Amino acid sequence: MTMHDASIISQDCSDCPIRHRAVCAKCESDELTQLEEVKYYRSFQAGQTIVFQGDRMDFVASVVSGIATLTQTMEDGRTQMVGLLLPSDFVGRPGRNEAAYDVVATTDIVMCCFRKRPFEQLMAKTPHVGQRLLEMTLDELDAAREWMLLLGRKTAREKIASLLTIIARRDASLNLSGDANSLTFNLPLTRDAMADYLGLTLETVSRQVSALKKDGVIELKDKRTIHVPDMQILLSEAGDDADGGIF
Amino acid sequence: MTMHDASIISQDCSDCPIRHRAVCAKCESDELTQLEEVKYYRSFQAGQTIVFQGDRMDFVASVVSGIATLTQTMEDGRTQMVGLLLPSDFVGRPGRNEAAYDVVATTDIVMCCFRKRPFEQLMAKTPHVGQRLLEMTLDELDAAREWMLLLGRKTAREKIASLLTIIARRDASLNLSGDANSLTFNLPLTRDAMADYLGLTLETVSRQVSALKKDGVIELKDKRTIHVPDMQILLSEAGDDADGGIF
DNA sequence: ACTTTCTGTTGATCTGTGTCAAAGCGCGCG
DNA sequence: CGCGCGCTTTGACACAGATCAACAGAAAGT
Secondary structure, eight states: OOOOOSOSSOTTOTTSSSOOOSSOOSOOOHHHHHHHTTEEEEEEOTTOEEEOTTOBOOEEEEEEESOEEEEEEOTTSOEEEEEEEOTTOEEOOTTOOBOSSEEEESSOEEEEEEEHHHHHHHHHHOHHHHHHHHHHHHHHHHHHHHHHHHHHHOOHHHHHHHHHHHHHHHHHHHHOOSOSSSEEEEOOSOHHHHHHHHTSOHHHHHHHHHHHHHTTSOEEEETTEEEESOHHHHHHHHTOOSOOSOO | OOOOOSOSSOTTOTTSSSOOOSSOOSOOOHHHHHHHHTEEEEEEOTTOEEEOTTOBOOEEEEEEESOEEEEEEOTTSOEEEEEEEOTTOEEOOTTOOBOSSEEEESSOEEEEEEEHHHHHHHHHHOHHHHHHHHHHHHHHHHHHHHHHHHHHHOOHHHHHHHHHHHHHHHHHHHHOOSOSSSEEEEOOSOHHHHHHHHTSOHHHHHHHHHHHHHTTSOEEEETTEEEESOHHHHHHHHTOOSOOSOO
């Protein structure tokens, strides 16, 4: 069986601004037509909570534009971000009813949703959709476990460098700019959100960003626009071993 | 389509000491017979590395007896345990060739293995096996994300309490002893392994275990045998909100 | 233009956990 | 038996990052 690598529904999901990378694309069977019928769009404002932890979640979705975060919360209010949803990312847990964490829009965001039940029925009938979803879930699991290494063992400076590396890589792979070694990108998170993702406080984040700037590893055009003169230096600051992706 | 909840191969996998909870059980189709043919057992000694990060891994397996750990390593040698394999747990990444982390036997361990290629072929043919595997992967993802909260935001004492809670819960659900509120179990990890799992040093682990003992939250029969007089107290020490499982 | 609010920076101080070091078990092995 | 080795405990001290606090700039509302 060949695995396709493109969008969830069709090669030309004409009314989606992006081609969802979520599930399998190149199939034009009846089931996909079925699924088209239960597709709908939702948009949310920056700061809005899309789903609360424990809520019944009756859809799965992929991000069309904007950014959202997955956050877990303790009784006393401490929070830890456990995932970041960027355009083309998939969210939703087929087979599960309750959301395991809060999903919060960081910027204004548009999502392409599918009602869960029909989606699950499609999965049961067409194995390759399930396969693709399993692959995606394994990717998320890998990412989560790398993040565990970061949270448990990296210093504040390494954490910041790692986060910047990831954002930079995502940005570069979407915009595929020519120059691979020096690049400028937009950091779509507040210092507070970064702290939340990295298991730090916002003050520590601010200090370490300043330190990286002072040491010439990064430059700040404005507070949210980062220029990296030499990606290799940032990578070594991150403390990762041989990085798979680009760079 | 009904989802089964028992073992990977059959209800009576006669030569496996346990019933694997790994995949789907109650099916008696030809495919399962096929799979029986590629099943084999491997045992490893305590301390032995079963797979190295980056190695080609040509099998999937479930743990029959014993314990293993999943560990990620940085260039400079810092390590973070990202998962714990207890009896009936599944390990392996269908569709992936390389292991993403080291798998190390903590105790002597026996695993029931299946050659990966035939296993994948089975998955492609029988959707419910893939479904089950997706479910299991989602469970692992949930566990990983809860662990991220622990690593990023919990204090050393809370970390210890959380770990004990998890081991206790696993133990209780396997042995289903009558008394739910007070129980004794075996902690199959060295202080060093605990530290590795919790993102701490072994000295801190030792100190916090002593502190919990002094405060009467736990009692130590010997260094590896823990008695919890009142599970509720341990739970509140762990800082978790409303716990799903037993307890 | 003025205030308010939100975001980010920087400083001073405190504290939890890491680091380094020593010593106490318990157990297998010669 | 006693020796050595792996695991654990405990102590003294250092330091990274948290906490508390003040302030600066930018955007938004009045």
